[in-house]
Amino acid sequence: MKKLVEINNVVKAFGSFQALRGVSLDINEGEVVCIIGPSGSGKSTLLRCINHLETVDGGLIKVADNVIGYRLTGSVLHELPDREIAQQRAQIGMVFQQYNLFPHKTVTENIVEGPIIVRRKDPAESRAKAKELLQQVGLAEKADYYPGQLSGGQQQRVAIARALAMEPRLILFDEPTSALDPELVGEVLQVMRRLAASGMTMIVVTHEISFAREAADRVVFMDGGQIVEEGTADELISNPRNERTREFLSAVRA
Amino acid sequence: MNTISATKPTGAPISASPYVVAKHIPYARYVISAALIVALALIAHAFAVGQIQWLVVRQYLFDSAIMNGMINTIILTFFSMVAGIALGLASALMTDSQNPLMRSVSSGYRFFFRSIPILLQLLIWYNLALVFPRIVVPGIASFETTQVITPFVAALLAFGISQGAYTSEVIRSGLLSVGRGQVEAAKSIGMTRGATLRRIVLPQAMRVIVPPLGNETIGMLKYTSLASIIQYQDIVYSTQTIYYANGLVIEMLIVCAFWYLLVVATLSYFQSKIEKHYNKSNQTHSSRVENSVEKAG
Ligand SMILES: Nc1ncnc2c1ncn2[C@@H]1O[C@H](COP(=O)(O)OP(=O)(O)OP(=O)(O)O)[C@@H](O)[C@H]1O
Ligand SMILES: [Mg+2]
Numbered sequence: 277m278k279k280l281v282e283i284n285n286v287v288k289a290f291g292s293f294q295a296l297r298g299v300s301l302d303i304n305e306g307e308v309v310c311i312i313g314p315s316g317s318g319k320s321t322l323l324r325c326i327n328h329l330e331t332v333d334g335g336l337i338k339v340a341d342n343v344i345g346y347r348l349t350g351s352v353l354h355e356l357p358d359r360e361i362a363q364q365r366a367q368i369g370m371v372f373q374q375y376n377l378f379p380h381k382t383v384t385e386n387i388v389e390g391p392i393i394v395r396r397k398d399p400a401e402s403r404a405k406a407k408e409l410l411q412q413v414g415l416a417e418k419a420d421y422y423p424g425q426l427s428g429g430q431q432q433r434v435a436i437a438r439a440l441a442m443e444p445r446l447i448l449f450d451e452p453t454s455a456l457d458p459e460l461v462g463e464v465l466q467v468m469r470r471l472a473a474s475g476m477t478m479i480v481v482t483h484e485i486s487f488a489r490e491a492a493d494r495v496v497f498m499d500g501g502q503i504v505e506e507g508t509a510d511e512l513i514s515n516p517r518n519e520r521t522r523e524f525l526s527a528v529r530a
Numbered sequence: 531m532n533t534i535s536a537t538k539p540t541g542a543p544i545s546a547s548p549y550v551v552a553k554h555i556p557y558a559r560y561v562i563s564a565a566l567i568v569a570l571a572l573i574a575h576a577f578a579v580g581q582i583q584w585l586v587v588r589q590y591l592f593d594s595a596i597m598n599g600m601i602n603t604i605i606l607t608f609f610s611m612v613a614g615i616a617l618g619l620a621s622a623l624m625t626d627s628q629n630p631l632m633r634s635v636s637s638g639y640r641f642f643f644r645s646i647p648i649l650l651q652l653l654i655w656y657n658l659a660l661v662f663p664r665i666v667v668p669g670i671a672s673f674e675t676t677q678v679i680t681p682f683v684a685a686l687l688a689f690g691i692s693q694g695a696y697t698s699e700v701i702r703s704g705l706l707s708v709g710r711g712q713v714e715a716a717k718s719i720g721m722t723r724g725a726t727l728r729r730i731v732l733p734q735a736m737r738v739i740v741p742p743l744g745n746e747t748i749g750m751l752k753y754t755s756l757a758s759i760i761q762y763q764d765i766v767y768s769t770q771t772i773y774y775a776n777g778l779v780i781e782m783l784i785v786c787a788f789w790y791l792l793v794v795a796t797l798s799y800f801q802s803k804i805e806k807h808y809n810k811s812n813q814t815h816s817s818r819v820e821n822s823v824e825k826a827g
Contacts, residue, residue, distance in 0.1 A: 329714055358723050366720025376715035380733050380808075390719035393729060442719055 277304040280446060280477050281326065286335035288321055288501075295321045297501040298335070303446075303479065308472045310488035310509070311481045313498035314524055319481040322498070323448050326479070327368040328361050339368060340445055366394050369439030369447035373454050375431040377423035383410065383434050384419045390442045402441070409437040413467050429460030433467055440471075447471070449480040485528055489513050497521045586781040590772065591788065599768030600789045606682065606754045606764060610689035611747050615701075617694025622701040636698070643695040649756055651692055655684040656760040681762035685754065693750060700742045704735030736808045744801035748794055765789055 281303040288296040295318045303309050311319050324330040326337055328345035336353070337344045344364055346353035356364075377386050387406040391397040410416045413433040423431050432452055439447050452468070453461040465487050472478055472491045482488060488495050488509055495512040497505045497520075505518040516522045590596060624636035643651070659675035666672045679687075708731045716726040758767035765786055773782040 327718060329717060362717070362720045362722045364720075365717055368718070370715075370718035372711060372715065372718075374711050376709075376711040378712065378715070378730055378734075389729070390721070393725055394720040438719065 277307075279303070280305040280307075280340060281479070282336075282338040283322070283326070284336040284338075286322070286325060286337060287333045288318075288325060288330060289333055295501050296325070296332075299498075299501070299503055300335075301496065301503060301506070303477065305445075305477055306475045307493045308476075308478045308480065308491055309494045309496060310492040311479065311496045311498060312483070312485070312488060312524070312528075313504075317498045318501040319498055320450050321501075323370075323450050323479060323481055326446075326448055327365050327370055329370075331355065339364070362394070366390070366442055367445050369442060369444035371432070371435050371439055371447065371449045371452050373451040375423070375428070375435045375455075377431055377435055377438070379423050382420050382422055383415065383426070386423065386434060387438045387441045390438065395442070406437070406441060409440055410434075412440075412470075413437050414463070427460060428456045429463045432456065432464045436464075436467055436471070446477045446479070449478065449482070451481050451483065453482070453484060483528065485513060485525070497524065499524070581780075582784070583778065583781055586778050587784050587788075590782060590785045593772070593785075595768045595772060596765065596785055596789070599763060599765035600793070602762070603751065603754055603764040603766075604793065606685055606689070606757060606762065607747065607751045609686055610693055610750055610754065613686065613690025614693025614697045614746075614750075615743070617691065618697025618701050621694060621698035622705060625698065625702055626705070640695045640698055643692045646692075648688060648692055648753060649759070651688040652685060652756060652760055655679065655687045656681065658684070681757065681760050684760055685757035685762050689750065689754065689757075693746065696746065697743065700739055700746070701735070704737075704739035705731060707738045708734045733808070737805075740801070740805050740808055744797070744804070747801075748797055751793060751797065752790065 279302055281301075283299055283301040283303075286296050286299045287294075299318070299322055301309075311322070313319050321330060325332050326339070326344065331345065336346075336348070342364060343353070345361055346355055355361075377383075378389065381389065384403060384406050387409060388399065388402040391402040391405070392399050407416065407419065410419055413436055415430055415433055415437070418426060418430060418434075423434065426434065436447075436452075449468070453464050456464065461484070465484065468478070468480070468487070469491050480488075480492070490509075492509045494506060495509050496503055497512060497516070497518070499520050505512060505516065505521045512521065513525065516525055621636045621639055624632040627633060646654075656679065658679050662675050664672055665675050665678055712730055712734065713726055716730040721729070754762075754764055755766040758764055758770065761767070769782045769786040773779045776782075
């Protein structure tokens with residue numbers, strides 16, 4: 277197994293509040309890791325550090341052996357210029373809780389924006405590829421709709437297609453189903469399950485314990501800005517060793 | 531929209547009820563309409579029998595001096611707005627920058643040029659030669675200030691720079707209307723800051739920016755008439771030049787007003803076109819329902 281993501285002792289504060297207190301985590305290529313934990317435990321912050329939507333105060337994040345967001349000289353990190361950070365982000369997909377589709381662009385335009393503008397791919401080719409991706413997420417007939425004309429579940433599936441269009445090494449999901457009506461959660465999880473089965477490397481922050489149990493190779497429990505416990509889905513969800521993990525799981529299940 | 535009748539299943543029986551709603555007769559509306567018609571007729575009559583030589587109005591409507599004046603008015607309006615929008619965008623971006631010096635410069639700029647009456651600004655720029663007789667670019671060139679600051683240049687500086695101070699707020703509120711999530715989504719697919727601004731943020735901000743900017747363009751068209759006091763030959767200047775010579779004051783003013791009406795009407799037409807353009811893609815869930823009902827109906 278080849279290591280794809282290397283998170284090494286990452287520290288992050290907002291003002292005087294310590295959101296991440298030394299988080300370390302390695303993720304292999306093709307692995308699906310679910311991060312669970314109570315609200316405010318730093319799950320989103322960790323995810324956002326991985327594609328440098330947040331700066332870090334200390335520690336190191338590497339994706340495919342490249343230090344994200346910084347140039348390392350000796351032991352000092354210097355933030356990279358905007359253009360280089362953008363190039364790094366192009367390899368890391370992200371799916372947001374609120375979908376964040378571009379409302380002024382059609383579904384197809386949303387998907388081809390990255391390939392055409394960032395990767396400078398041929399527009400016709402990109403559109404053909406977008407059509408394929410839309411088929412994969414079951415939305416072929418919505419190609420020319422605007423996001424505002426779609427349900428939440430459909431929008432989130434478009435958002436996944438938009439991330440996939442960049443052919444990323446890795447996709448980050450931040451509570452992709454939390455904003456959805458209960459009856460729409462299934463369709464999004466199904467797309468994610470298929471993606472996981474296809475070998476995509478995924479880091480998923482979620483409250484869907486059953487999804488974690490089914491799809492995750494590994495589950496990480498965070499609390500208070502730290503990783504409290506990690507293990508295979510079975511180990512962590514069925515036999516949590518840590519007291520806080522147990523409390524959290526029983527609260528979620530209740 | 532005809533939503534109700536369109537969604538009603540066709541041919542469904544409507545049960546007869548013994549209760550009938552009385553037809554509403556809007557008496558008040560009739561009375562007000564009648565009063566308005568009488569008032570308008572009286573005004574029209576007054577102008578028809580007043581001391582106005584309508585033939586002269588017609589004769590001067592397409593006079594070349596008038597037309598030139600109108601063209602100068604449009605040119606000054608156009609370039610003032612272009613300068614205003616460029617400065618406004620720069621000032622808006624500076625206001626939201628991380629650099630405290632940039633923020634203060636930007637807010638100082640807005641305070642200063644919004645506080646001084648535009649007429650005063652015109653006079654200051656036009657009389658710049660009194661303070662700086664020569665404009666010197668060290669080592670490159672040196673000009674007589676009076677040669678450089680023509681009435682057009684003075685007016686452009688005054689209108690463009692003060693417009694920028696107002697436009698800055700308009701553009702800023704537009705930029706702020708676009709959620710942070712949009713910027714993050716753009717970043718997450720690898721877009722640079724510039725591309726994010728150009729392709730994601732600005733197009734969405736336009737929906738908020740265009741309506742007030744359209745009004746300001748129309749306002750600018752009229753404000754430029756102030757430049758006639760520093761000898762800029764706009765349409766008001768041409769109008770006055772003609773009536774000083776022929777003494778037909780009201781006739782010439784009517785000609786002038788006609789052209790303003792025409793240009794403002796044209797601008798309003800394009801404004802609504804542009805607004806429609808920026809709104810079309812922002813369809814909501816409800817408009818989808820309406821559209822599908824219309825198609826079905
Ligand atoms: N931009 C910010 N400024 C200040 N504080 C922040 C910021 N972003 C996050 N925080 C704080 O950092 C802590 C961790 O936030 P984070 O969003 O990572 O939590 P989370 O585990 O994702 O929670 P949730 O399940 O509610 O999404 C929270 O206490 C939050 O208030
Ligand atoms: Mg979160």
